[in-house]
Amino acid sequence: MSAAIIDGKKLAAAVKAEAAAEVQQLKEQGVVPCLAVLLVGEDPASQVYVRGKANDCAECGIESRVIRLDAATTQEELLARIDALAADDAVHGILVQLPLPAHIDESAVIAAIPPEKDVDGFTPVNAGRLLTGEPCFAPCTPAGCLRMIQSTGIDIAGKRAVVVGRSNIVGKPAALLLLAANATVTICHSRTRNLADICREADILVAAVGRQGFITGDMVKPGAVVIDVGINRGADGKLHGDVDFAAASEKAAFITPVPGGVGLMTRAMLMKNTVAAARAALERQQ
Ligand code: NDP
Secondary structure (H helix, E strand, O other): OOOEEOOHHHHHHHHHHHHHHHHHHHHHOOOOOEEEEEEEOOOHHHHHHHHHHHHHHHHHOOEEEEEEEOOOOOHHHHHHHHHHHHHOOOOOEEEEOOOOOOOOOHHHHHHOOOHHHOOOOOOHHHHHHHHHOOOOOOOHHHHHHHHHHHHOOOOOOOOEEEEEOOOOOOHHHHHHHHHHOOOEEEEEOOOOOOHHHHHHOOOEEEEOOOOOOOEOHHHOOOOOEEEEOOOEEOOOOOEEOOEOHHHHHOOOOEEOOOOOOHHHHHHHHHHHHHHHHHHHHHHHHO
């Protein structure tokens, strides 16, 4: 068997087109969706990500404000910036690019973002709403994973889903989204015993580990949907996922590539969340 590739580029383009159409509607109602991105310091990868977000905004007709702050910015200064953006009605989404310099408490900064502008879905309020099944901003990467799984046309309800990784930004919310879609979900992590056996039971396997080639072909159930979240810089200087793509493709029915997979969907889902934040702000005014 050779798996069908879930094309992140094509799906992300479709999601961004949906966002652009919604932006058009909002503009006709007098609202220009706006995303503010705070970048502290000079981390090269963060610079690339922030540039990418600004480009995506431009593509969708969303206004973007990038606020670049010196690496020596204090936590108080950063919190004051967030408060100012929180009070600005023209700003609908606030995103703090992570990681932050070590002297800043990441959780305190994230918690300062008002939940209605938290388009990354990282605040405890949005995380809690995701847990309880209330309307919320789901984190972009797992939301993108779910959309990719749905794009295969498989019925998620009742399927065995295994998520490898339990971070707050990927693994845990991915498991919650799959649970909300009525999958039977298992979360694996570094203390899991018989991890390979558990993965072999997965109809849907989500790998968010951060280790190149961690999921080998023998860990994939024939006919599974395999979603590779990992982004790892290999010894060859290229980007690789957490899944041994060639071997897993022989077993899976559907698989995402790296690059060209989940990463592109993450960016597209941020545009969707920003537009949703602008729509909700408009509805609150009416
Ligand atoms: P974290 O490092 O926060 O979490 C990794 C998880 O993998 C942890 O839960 C850890 O378990 C688990 N893990 C690590 N080693 C093992 C092991 N040997 N066996 C079993 N489990 C293990 O990473 P993130 O969740 O932030 O990211 C995961 C990957 O996804 C990274 O490659 C990252 O670059 C990528 N990523 C991609 C995005 C995209 O847009 N495509 C967005 C965000 C991340 P434990 O909790 O026990 O330590």
